[in-house]
Amino acid sequence: xxxxxxxxxxxxxxxxxxxxxxxxxxxxxxxxxxxxxxxxxxxxxxxxxxxxxxxxxxxxxxxxxxxxxxxxxxxxxxxxxxxxxxxxxxxxxxxxxxxxxxxxxxxxxxxxxxxxxxxxxxxxxxxxxxxxxxxxxxxxxxxxxxxxxxxxxxxxx
Amino acid sequence: xxxxxxxxxxxxxxxxxxxxxxxxxxxxxxxxxxxxxxxxxxxxxxxxxxxxxxxxxxxxxxxxxxxxxxxxxxxxxxxxxxxxxxxxxxxxxxxxxxxxxxxxxxxxxxxxxxxxxxxxxxxxxxxxxxxxxxxxxxxxxxxxxxxxxxxxxxxxx
Numbered sequence: 508x509x510x511x512x513x514x515x516x517x518x519x520x521x522x523x524x525x526x527x528x529x530x531x532x533x534x535x536x537x538x539x540x541x542x543x544x545x546x547x548x549x550x551x552x553x554x555x556x557x558x559x560x561x562x563x564x565x566x567x568x569x570x571x572x573x574x575x576x577x578x579x580x581x582x583x584x585x586x587x588x589x590x591x592x593x594x595x596x597x598x599x600x601x602x603x604x605x606x607x608x609x610x611x612x613x614x615x616x617x618x619x620x621x622x623x624x625x626x627x628x629x630x631x632x633x634x635x636x637x638x639x640x641x642x643x644x645x646x647x648x649x650x651x652x653x654x655x656x657x658x659x660x661x662x663x664x
Numbered sequence: 665x666x667x668x669x670x671x672x673x674x675x676x677x678x679x680x681x682x683x684x685x686x687x688x689x690x691x692x693x694x695x696x697x698x699x700x701x702x703x704x705x706x707x708x709x710x711x712x713x714x715x716x717x718x719x720x721x722x723x724x725x726x727x728x729x730x731x732x733x734x735x736x737x738x739x740x741x742x743x744x745x746x747x748x749x750x751x752x753x754x755x756x757x758x759x760x761x762x763x764x765x766x767x768x769x770x771x772x773x774x775x776x777x778x779x780x781x782x783x784x785x786x787x788x789x790x791x792x793x794x795x796x797x798x799x800x801x802x803x804x805x806x807x808x809x810x811x812x813x814x815x816x817x818x819x820x821x
C-alpha cells in the first residue's frame with residue numbers, strides 16, 4: 508500500500524470527521540426520541556475512526572488497480588456526502604433534509620463495496636463495516652424523523 | 665466520456681454545492697468587511713456551477729486512465745474539503761477555522777490540476793478555473809479574517 512495515497516484518502520475522511528467534531532450532538536440530540544437500536548454515544552467516534560482507517564486503506568489499494576473508475580467515483584461521492592450529512596442533521600437540525608444526503612450516501616457506499624469486491628477482496632472487505640454502519644445510520648435517521656414529527660429545523664439568520 | 669461516471673462525480677459536487685444552498689451568506693456575510701477583490705454575489709453560484717461541471721468532466725476522463733491513483737485521491741479530497749468549508753464559514757462563522765479546510769483544499773485542487781495534466785490535457789485544463797477560483801477564495805478567506813478580527817464564531821447549543 509502506498510502510504511501517500513493512504514494519507515490523501517485519510518485527509519478526505521478527516522474532512523468528513525471534522526464535521527462531527529464541530530457540529531456536536533449536544534442537548535438537542537439528547538432531547539430527541541430515539542429508536543431502540545440507537546447505539547450509545549461512545550460507539551459513534553469509535554465506529555467512524557475505524558471506518559475512516561479501513562476505507563482509506565481500501566482507497567489506497569483500489570487507486571492503483573486498473574479498471575478502478577467506478578470504485579474511485581463512488582469513493583469520492585461517499586466522502587462528500589458523508590461530509591454533508593452532519594451539518595444538515597446536527598448543524599441545521601434538518602432530520603428530514605439529512606435523509607436527502609443519506610440516501611445517495613448509502614448508494615455510494617454500496618457502490619464502493621460492490622466495485623471494490625470486483626477489484627480486490629481486501630478492499631471490498633474493508634468496506635463491509637461501513638456498509639453495515641451506514642445502513643444502521645440510515646435506519647436511525649428515518650426512525651428519528653418518524654419519532655420526532657414536531658422537531659423543526661434551526662432557523663439561521 | 666462515460667456519462668454514468670460523470671453523474672457520480674457530479675453527485676459528489678452536488679453534495680458540496682448543497683452546503684452553499686443551505687448555509688446561506690445572509691446578513692452576517694453582508695456585515696463583514698471585505699477586501700477590494702471580493703466578487704459580486706452573483707459570481708459565486710455561476711463560478712461554482714461551471715467548476716462542478718468541469719471537474720466532473722475531468723473526473724470521468726481521469727477515472728478510466730491507468731495510473732490515475734493520485735488524481736483520484738486528490739479528487740476525493742477536494743470534494744470532501746470543499747463540502748466542509750461552507751458549513752465552517754457560513755454555518756459556524758468560523759472565519760479562522762475555515763482556513764484549516766481551505767489550506768488542504770487548495771493543496772488538493774493543485775494536486776488534481778498537476779496530476780490531471782500528467783494524464784490528460786483536457787482534464788488538466790478543466791481544473792485550471794477551479795485552481796484560480798480556490799486561490800481567490802483562499803485570499804478572500806485570509807483577508808476577511810484579517811479585516812474582521814472581532815467577529816466571533818456562532819455559538820451552538
